[in-house]
Amino acid sequence: DIQLTQSPSSLYASVGDRVTITCRASQSIANYLNWFQQKPGNAPKLLIYTASSLESGVPSRFSGSGSGTGFTLTISSLQPEDFATYYCQQRYATFLTFGGGTKVEI
Amino acid sequence: QVQLQESGPGLVKPSETLSLTCSVSGVSISGGSWSWIRQPPGKGLEWIGYIYYTGSPDYNPSLKSRVTISKDTSKNQFSLSLTSVTAADTAAYFCARDRDSNYGLMDNWGQGTLVTVSS
Numbered sequence: 055d056i057q058l059t060q061s062p063s064s065l066y067a068s069v070g071d072r073v074t075i076t077c078r079a080s081q082s083i084a085n086y087l088n089w090f091q092q093k094p095g096n097a098p099k100l101l102i103y104t105a106s107s108l109e110s111g112v113p114s115r116f117s118g119s120g121s122g123t124g125f126t127l128t129i130s131s132l133q134p135e136d137f138a139t140y141y142c143q144q145r146y147a148t149f150l151t152f153g154g155g156t157k158v159e160i
Numbered sequence: 161q162v163q164l165q166e167s168g169p170g171l172v173k174p175s176e177t178l179s180l181t182c183s184v185s186g187v188s189i190s191g192g193s194w195s196w197i198r199q200p201p202g203k204g205l206e207w208i209g210y211i212y213y214t215g216s217p218d219y220n221p222s223l224k225s226r227v228t229i230s231k232d233t234s235k236n237q238f239s240l241s242l243t244s245v246t247a248a249d250t251a252a253y254f255c256a257r258d259r260d261s262n263y264g265l266m267d268n269w270g271q272g273t274l275v276t277v278s279s
Contacts, residue, residue, distance in 0.1 A: 055221070086263055086264070088263070088264055088265065088266075090205075090266075092205075096271075097254055097256075097269035097270065097271060097272055098197075098205065098254075098266070098269060099269075100265065100266060100267050103263060103265050104263055109267070141204065141205055143205075143264055143266075144264070145261075145262065145263050145264030148218060149207075149220060149221060150207040150210075150220075150264050151207065152204060152205040152206070152207065153204075154204050155204045155205075
């Protein structure tokens with residue numbers, strides 16, 4: 055199975071900061087990589103799909119990049135509503151997996 | 161507007177079977193792929209499995225021996241059955257629509273339901 059390793063596992067940031075989260079796959083997954091945001095008590099929300107495509111309705115301050123084994127999620131200017139946990143997810147293999155999550159805290 | 165809602169017991173005894181249903185509105189489940197995901201308290205997300213538009217399922221290998229996902233198109237619902245549960249199966253269980261199962265694009269989720277395994 056394909057393992058996804060996110061770093062950091064948590065970070066502290068301020069409103070207006072540029073934030074970058076990394077996701078590394080244990081083998082090449084081309085662009086079969088998605089990013090989700092989850093706030094406490096809520097279901098995850100799809101932000102970025104196929105590594106770099108912005109989901110409809112998601113603010114343009116979110117962006118994704120990468121291919122193969124290395125991917126990044128960037129928030130260009132952190133807003134108060136962005137404090138949440140972010141997960142990467144792969145679907146390259148039949149066995150779908152999520153990364154361990156990155157908690158973005160104030 | 162696609163909406164999903166999980167339902168089922170919030171408490172299940174060890175060794176028994178966990179059964180949940182996801183009711184879907186706004187779209188027919190005859191098309192598309194539908195998934196179950198779970199999240200133990202304070203931990204990350206774990207994919208349980210899919211049921212495809214064809215009716216065939218796909219399961220997480222770590223749960224495959226205990227999981228069954230099925231659908232009832234007449235009720236526009238799909239279901240999860242997990243046998244021989246233990247405390248390790250305590251989690252919030254989410255159902256989700258995958259608009260493109262080739263890429264895992266889970267774009268609509270239920271609110272989740274917490275299932276506790278305890279005697």
